[in-house]
Amino acid sequence: MSMANRQQQLLAARRSATAIIGMGKTGQSVANYLLHRGISCEAFDEHAVELPASMQIQLHIGQLDADTLSQFERIIVSPGISWNHAALAAAREHGVPVHGDLELFEEHYQGDLIAITGTNGKTTTVSLIDTMLDTLAGGIEAGGNIGMPMLDLIADGDEPQRVVLELSSFQLERANPIHPRWAALLNVQPDHADMHENSDAYKAAKLRLFAGQGDGDKAMLPANGEWNALADDLRGRGVYVRRFGIGDSQELDAGVQQNDDGSWAVFWHHYEVAEFVTSSELPLQGQHQHLNLAVAAQAAADFGVSASVIRQSLTSFRGLPHRMQSLGLVAGREWFDDSKATNPDAARAALSAFHHVIWICGGLRKGLDVSVLKDAVTNHVEQMFIIGNDPKPYAELAYTAGVPASFVKTMDQAVKQAAHAQAGLPVLLSPAAASQDQFRDYVERGRVYAAEVKALEPKP
Template sequence: MKAQDWKGKKVAIAGAGKTGESLLRFAEERGAQCSLWDTRRLDEADWQRRYPELPLHFGRSFPEDAFLDQDLILCSPGLSPLQPALAAAHRAGIPLWGDIELFAQVARAPVLAITGSNGKSTVTTLVGEMAHAAGLRVAVGGNLGTPALELLPEGDEPELYVLELSSFQLTYCESLRPRAAAILNISPDHLDWHGDLADYVAAKWRIARNMGAGDTLVLPTADPALRDHPALDSDLRIQRFGDGGAGQIADDWLLLHGERLLPITELRIAGRHNQENALAAALLAAAVGIPRAAIVSVLRSFGGLPHRLQWVARKGGVDYYDDSKGTNLGASLRAIEALPKPLVLILGGDAKGADLRPLAAACSGQRGAVLLGKAEDTLAEILTGVLPIRRTGTAGMQECVRQAAALAQPGDRVLLSPACASLDMFTDYQDRGRQFAAAVHALEGDRNA
């Protein structure tokens, strides 16, 4: 069923967040008979005021047969297809689509798409800035910032779309064919949503399912989950970043296709992982014809994104860093590696089913760790005997920072990179990062910034 076939069709919108509302508007504009579903207790009066004729189903679990009379279900990315009502609809042959599928059906300009467990927001932003620097009309969004459907213009399309895509969005997408795409890395994440690691990895590979001759897929050299896949036997142009790749680091320079691009000392973003992000962005930009001068200009000027290894303040001779976007193990391991020892780490939250045991090796030799949230008991079992730990439960970020400050010595760094999602205690990772920064600024000491 394509967009032109929607008139009079029964379409359920599952999830009433920002993306869900963009799905609703898209379907209503095309004449569908919509209903809106969400397990949360939301403000029905507000929704009814804005959509007077819309049937609302809020505040309760979806019955298993809830969607069996629908022609189509449009799913917000937070809802897993393993949810019983969605799984039953899928078994009955009812399509489950998300916003990226609808976008792919109607967008006409080339698409550059980025996914991966970590770094995708940084790479998406870098490529968008490179396109701007080259004078292109570019629209940037997806999982980052503006929902994809809101990027679609009423008039002339941009010359390029740059989309960050989550594994959730890719699961609900069938038609997307990017001109160039990247899978930056794989580390266990969202296993509660996907069911197991194999399904999560398969979702990431869906970014390349329709790509073919003339399209470019950017991959790392070293990630074992990205070394073997049928897509690698197709007519795709495969370009890798890392040791020996088309983008690599040699003699303290970023190299692109064997030529010097930029000294790593001129990058404003810290850490080996951000050097690799820069290489991936450069390969993607070059694949769609963005000139080298624009690529270099952005790499020199880009200072990083909020809550991603962001320096907050120096207090009592200790530097505090906000990496609240470290919502999974891989992201936090990269952040720990990026900063010199010794660190005081703030870890914990909702581990989403991930195995956190690799943190033991990363924490060896560090100053200490402050633990919080749902994963506190698990982390305490892993880290006891590895380094000094302080447990804070659900006492809040102010207590975490107070305990971290007590562990730290002048010259140390305190790093909030929890290796876990935030929703057990905070609105989102931004809220967690803002509360961390506020607690740091409330400490007595030297410089705020």
């Protein structure tokens, strides 16, 4: 067969094939899903990757080529690949559909979909919904940004009755409007400035969560006025809109309420009756975390989970690793791991959970402005220890907030010096930054922190 004929055959095969861009965890999940269904596909990655031996797929390593990608019937892009990559933009201009794995999931899943998005708090909320709804007949599976890639949940054809998905802005912008039966927006804070065109594009990606909802669906929105227009639009489509926040249980569906005696309580509504759990009963600390619990409780109630099961779940839920996780009492003080706080708003919420705290911060800022933390630092931070390769903005923050700060660069030095800070005060790692300047990810950063804290314990 001549070279020209082979080229023609290749082009003909690609017209009915899928190109998968990025062969990490999500890309491999997409490949497995397509191959299991006999759908022809090829894999592309700009970095050297090694696929499982069992995955029989052609792999192209190197710079993405627009002409090559434009030969395919469709393109599925992993979340870590920029949506504005020149090769992808050119393929879209050629009329090739470009989507993410959420598009495939929505095309094939027929059960009840619960979807959660927001800048902060998604994983905690999804984990608790998963725990509570698993008590129902038929159970539930969790996926998306949490745990298992979403396509793995339906890969074997045994479709779960319910699925709860943690969805990022990247996943939402790469799919046609999905149709969740129950959807929640937790918050929208400045983040991912390096991956979205601007803050408006980031917000618009988040709000795509609700674009496909209609009559009989439920949507949970923050109570502040910024979301009133969206609430009105959803109600006009027949969506039952719930609101949550800090306020009165007679006015909000779920949230955190201050009692007459000054104490606080998490509340939600079971049918029309408000249910309460006092904050002192909750192992998880921080008002921002308690709002996540309230949202999860309302989701569970809306799907028929009993108030007693919800209450037991809330009072036994100790949180997730690296999210305001207590490491216990070591060297005369309590230590908290909030390594997941990769942006200023997450760190501000964590700092506000303390009266006074020793703060370990710093890392890869992703272009975010840490000066917005001034009031939180002034009111809650006794001393700062700055790590990472970009200390100047944190040092300037400390100066304007009137808080003493030391640039210690590395985690081991931060922990050692924090152990000798003002006696008895807790220590909080809540970096307000990503981790990749010094660590693989926030998980490794949290593990290193925990190991350094453990090393302070006296040797037997």
